[in-house]
Amino acid sequence: MTLENDRMIRALLRQPVDRRPVWLMRQAGRYLPEYLALRQRVPNFMTFCKTPDLVCTATLQPLSRFPLDAAILFSDILTIPDAMGMSLRFDPEKGPLINDPIRQECDLQRLKPVKVLKDLAYVIDAIRLVTKELDGQVPLIGFAGSPWTMAVYMVEGQSSKMFTQIRTMTYQSPQLLHTLLTRLAVVTVEYLNAQIVAGAKIVMLFDTWGGLLSYGEYLEFSLHYMRFIMQRLHRSFNGQPVPVILFTKNAAPWLSQIAASGCDAVGIDASLNMLTVKQQIGSQVALQGNLDPFLLFAKPEIIQQRVGELLDCFGSAPGLVVNLGHGVDRHTPVEGVAAMVEAVHQHRCSL
Amino acid sequence: MTLENDRMIRALLRQPVDRRPVWLMRQAGRYLPEYLALRQRVPNFMTFCKTPDLVCTATLQPLSRFPLDAAILFSDILTIPDAMGMSLRFDPEKGPLINDPIRQECDLQRLKPVKVLKDLAYVIDAIRLVTKELDGQVPLIGFAGSPWTMAVYMVEGQSSKMFTQIRTMTYQSPQLLHTLLTRLAVVTVEYLNAQIVAGAKIVMLFDTWGGLLSYGEYLEFSLHYMRFIMQRLHRSFNGQPVPVILFTKNAAPWLSQIAASGCDAVGIDASLNMLTVKQQIGSQVALQGNLDPFLLFAKPEIIQQRVGELLDCFGSAPGLVVNLGHGVDRHTPVEGVAAMVEAVHQHRCSL
Numbered sequence: 001m002t003l004e005n006d007r008m009i010r011a012l013l014r015q016p017v018d019r020r021p022v023w024l025m026r027q028a029g030r031y032l033p034e035y036l037a038l039r040q041r042v043p044n045f046m047t048f049c050k051t052p053d054l055v056c057t058a059t060l061q062p063l064s065r066f067p068l069d070a071a072i073l074f075s076d077i078l079t080i081p082d083a084m085g086m087s088l089r090f091d092p093e094k095g096p097l098i099n100d101p102i103r104q105e106c107d108l109q110r111l112k113p114v115k116v117l118k119d120l121a122y123v124i125d126a127i128r129l130v131t132k133e134l135d136g137q138v139p140l141i142g143f144a145g146s147p148w149t150m151a152v153y154m155v156e157g158q159s160s161k162m163f164t165q166i167r168t169m170t171y172q173s174p175q176l177l178h179t180l181l182t183r184l185a186v187v188t189v190e191y192l193n194a195q196i197v198a199g200a201k202i203v204m205l206f207d208t209w210g211g212l213l214s215y216g217e218y219l220e221f222s223l224h225y226m227r228f229i230m231q232r233l234h235r236s237f238n239g240q241p242v243p244v245i246l247f248t249k250n251a252a253p254w255l256s257q258i259a260a261s262g263c264d265a266v267g268i269d270a271s272l273n274m275l276t277v278k279q280q281i282g283s284q285v286a287l288q289g290n291l292d293p294f295l296l297f298a299k300p301e302i303i304q305q306r307v308g309e310l311l312d313c314f315g316s317a318p319g320l321v322v323n324l325g326h327g328v329d330r331h332t333p334v335e336g337v338a339a340m341v342e343a344v345h346q347h348r349c350s351l
Numbered sequence: 352m353t354l355e356n357d358r359m360i361r362a363l364l365r366q367p368v369d370r371r372p373v374w375l376m377r378q379a380g381r382y383l384p385e386y387l388a389l390r391q392r393v394p395n396f397m398t399f400c401k402t403p404d405l406v407c408t409a410t411l412q413p414l415s416r417f418p419l420d421a422a423i424l425f426s427d428i429l430t431i432p433d434a435m436g437m438s439l440r441f442d443p444e445k446g447p448l449i450n451d452p453i454r455q456e457c458d459l460q461r462l463k464p465v466k467v468l469k470d471l472a473y474v475i476d477a478i479r480l481v482t483k484e485l486d487g488q489v490p491l492i493g494f495a496g497s498p499w500t501m502a503v504y505m506v507e508g509q510s511s512k513m514f515t516q517i518r519t520m521t522y523q524s525p526q527l528l529h530t531l532l533t534r535l536a537v538v539t540v541e542y543l544n545a546q547i548v549a550g551a552k553i554v555m556l557f558d559t560w561g562g563l564l565s566y567g568e569y570l571e572f573s574l575h576y577m578r579f580i581m582q583r584l585h586r587s588f589n590g591q592p593v594p595v596i597l598f599t600k601n602a603a604p605w606l607s608q609i610a611a612s613g614c615d616a617v618g619i620d621a622s623l624n625m626l627t628v629k630q631q632i633g634s635q636v637a638l639q640g641n642l643d644p645f646l647l648f649a650k651p652e653i654i655q656q657r658v659g660e661l662l663d664c665f666g667s668a669p670g671l672v673v674n675l676g677h678g679v680d681r682h683t684p685v686e687g688v689a690a691m692v693e694a695v696h697q698h699r700c701s702l
Contacts, residue, residue: 095512161446161510164645164682171649211601214621214643214676250562252603253622270565271604292565294515298522325565331515 005138008070009201012243012265012286014319018351020311021069022344023141024337025247025267025289026327027062028074031334034061045090049076052126059130063138065334066341070138070202071130073195075123077145077206080187081154083119085112094158101157103165105176111183116190123191124198131199142200144192146207146248147184147229148222151177163212170217177221185225189232196234196242203233204245204267211250218254223261230262245288249326259284270325275313286319293324296336303336307343316351356489359421359553363594363616363637365670368702371662372420373695374492375688376598376618376640377678378413379425382685385412396441400427403477410481414489416685417692421490421553422481424546426474428496428557431538432505434470436463445509452508454516456527462534467541474542475549482550493551495543497558497599498535498580499573502528514563521568528572536576540583547585547593554584555596555618562601569605574612581613596639600677610635621676626664637670644675647687654687658694667702 003009007021029035035058042048049055058074078096082088086098102108117124130140153159155166155177169177192203210222230244247267251258258266259281266285268277270292277287295306307322314320322344328337354360358372380386386409393399400406409425429447433439437449453459468475481491504510506517506528520528543554561573581595598618602609609617610632617636619628621643628638646657658673665671673695679688 159512162680164680167645168648168682171645171653211622214646215624217643218622250601250603250622252601253624253627271562271569271601273566273604276604292568294518294522295565297519302522329513329515331519 003136003139003201005069008139008321009241009243011319011321012202012245012288013241014286016318016351020314020320020322020344020347020351022322022341023068023070023072024062024324024328024340025072027066027068027072027337028058029328030330031328031332031337032061032065033334045076046082046088049074049079050122052122052129055122055126056129056133059126059140060133062337066338067345068138068341070141071134072141072204073123073127073130073143073200075126075143077143077149077208078153079120079123080114080144080184080191081150083112083114083187085110086154096153096158098153098157101165102151102154102176102180104173108176108179108183114187114190116187116194120191120194124194127195127198127200139201140199141202141204141245142192142195143204143206144188144229146205146210146222147181147188147225148210148213149206149208150184151180152209154180163209167212170213170221181221181225185228188229192229193232193234196237200242201240202243202245204247205229205263207246207248210248215253218248219257222248223254223257226263227261243286247289255281265319265321267323268325272325274310278314278317282317282319286321288321289323289325291322291324291340293326293329293332296324296328296332296340298336300335300339303339304343304346307340308347311344311347311349316349354487354490354552356420359490359672360592360594362670362672363553363596363639364592365637367669370702371665371671371673371695371698373673373692374419374421374423375413375675375679375691376423378417378419378423378688379409380679381681382679382683382688383412383416384685396427397433397439400425400430401473403473403480406473406477407480407484410477410491411484413688417689418696419489419692421492422485423492423555424474424478424481424494424551426477426494428494428500428559429504430471430474431465431495431535431542432501434463434465434467435538436461437505447504448509449504450508452516453502453505453527453531455524459527459530459534465538465541467538467545471542471545475545478546478549478551490552491550492553492555492596493543493546494555494557495539495580497556497561497573498532498539498576499561499564500557500559501535502531503560505531514560518563521564521572532572532576536579539580543580544583544585547588551593552591553594553596555598556580556614558597558599561599566604569599570608573599574605574608577614578612594637598640606632616670616672618674619676623676625661629665629668633668633670637672639672640674640676642673642675642691644677644680644683647675647679647683647691649687651686651690654690655694655697658691659698662695662698662700667700
């Protein structure tokens with residue numbers, strides 16, 4: 001099926017576009033009143049994620065409101081640990097919680113082998129549904145958490161202030177951690193490839209916690225496994241290229257290695273100067289992001305101005321996807337998102 | 352008074368030294384059994400901080416155990432907000448808590464004017480005591496939180512996952528925030544100068560939360576106020592230079608601006624490649640830090656190896672202070688700290 005709007009694909013491949021594509025990380029979710037209404041029907045988050053028609057509705061909600069250039073599957077980065085039997089649940093304040101975290105070698109024996117098409121069928125079914133509903137209007141982005149980020153939750157049991165358990169494990173039991181990361185990476189390959197076959201036109205790896213590692217550790221425990229995954233993905237399907245986006249929060253120390261890791265595009269958080277990043281790696285990969293999620297709380301004029309500055313700093317160079325540097329905050333006013341998307345549509349520049 | 356061991360001062364001024372100086376951020380505190388024993392006498396943290404003889408004992412405890420090249424005052428980065436009347440208290444899990452945080456213009460009226468020599472006399476008295484006890488063996492480091500970092504706690508009320516309150520304030524009420532930051536910066540100048548007069552030979556600014564800002568915001572809301580402070584400090588006292596160290600966690604995007612901000616040395620966290628940083632700013636300022644706090648949980652051989660790699664990457668270039676990239680974790684084994692300090696003392700290199 002040919003896409004009506006292929007700006008995202010073209011921008012990710014650094015091809016010319018008539019206008020910069022725009023979408024927002026976590027564009028479906030808690031800041032949208034229609035999502036909150038939908039969730040009231042199924043308050044349990046994982047039950048919601050495991051119900052394909054609800055997932056399909058949530059995925060499409062932001063596209064009804066805003067003229068976005070891509071949809072992203074409504075799901076979670078911890079579906080794989082859940083499928084491994086770690087019984088994921090969500091606390092409204094603490095976020096994801098996992099019982100009996102991995103602390104020693106014998107804990108690995110508890111992890112079930114994952115059959116993606118069976119154990120994660122709810123994700124694949126949701127992708128098929130969304131793909132059908134989208135009917136080629138815009139591409140659907142599939143995604144997975146990076147092995148390191150999944151391992152953080154599996155070892156800590158929850159989000160943490162200091163991450164002492166996994167940070168000491170890198171020094172005290174590196175082999176245990178490598179065994180776990182390898183298992184996660186292998187399943188992630190199968191998981192993302194199944195998403196591509198089911199209809200995802202782009203895939204993204206979310207490495208939320210890679211940036212808390214020391215310089216050498218990031219290369220060894222996080223980037224290594226993302227490279228492993230990217231080498232094994234369907235990089236084209238049905239004759240169409242499938243671009244891969246890699247996003248590590250606080251990635252500044254490793255930009256050049258990330259750009260050389262085999263991805264098509266790099267997610268850039270708001271702490272970086274996009275002009276500097278463009279000079280550093282913009283000729284190798286496309287760049288996505290960089291707008292401050294909290295900018296969306298500002299007046300529309302300020303939002304318009306900052307979006308303009310981002311677009312102007314890129315000039316007519318190829319390979320820019322407008323996005324936030326991190327997910328939409330749950331308290332974000334819907335008007336802020338509208339103003340950002342509108343600003344991209346209105347911007348006049350010499351493309 | 353002449354210092355017996357002036358390696359720290361010399362390294363911070365990029366002068367030749369016979370051996371690299373070493374100390375650890377948060378070297379006094381919860382990982383030390385003797386500190387935990389001392390705290391049992393005064394369980395309330397702020398009461399402890401306000402008792403100069405206990406502060407003096409805690410400050411000197413790590414120097415009895417390890418051959419360190421500097422002492423750092425045992426205190427907290429939130430003494431100034433406390434003196435402004437924000438009644439700081441500590442929760443063992445949540446960390447610092449502040450009642451009635453600053454949310455709007457009228458909240459600023461609640462803040463009391465601070466008379467440093469009266470309201471923070473407990474800090475100044477402790478510095479005098481420590482200085483007397485040290486008797487010129489090693490320099491004492493005085494410190495303060497950066498205005499931005501203090502403001503984070505004053506606006507959020509506590510450490511936060513998303514920092515939504517202050518992050519929206521930068522866009523919705525920037526003038527309110529600038530008024531608050533200016534007041535904090537003015538008091539910090541007086542506070543650090545009083546520490547220098549009382550005996551501190553080095554001062555350090557801790558910008559724990561600057562790195563969560565977007566690129567332009569860090570320059571406007573954090574670095575600007577640290578520069579304001581540094582321009583007004585006693586940069587020499589009694590004929591001796593008083594070096595200033597600036598530490599921002601996750602500072603990678605702003606290294607060149609930090610190096611040009613007027614500090615003598617920059618604290619470097621563990622995420623950065625020290626060799627790259629040295630090439631980038633090592634001819635302008637001294638560099639401190641970079642060892643991973645979690646390295647101290649490793650076997651002594653690993654600790655020795657990593658310390659050796661850090662020292663070797665600096666070669667014979669001036670301006671290195673060995674330290675962690677962040678504070679000592681409370682669960683750190685004392686033997687790990689011993690191994691790190693020992694490794695610096697034992698290292699053979701061509702200085």
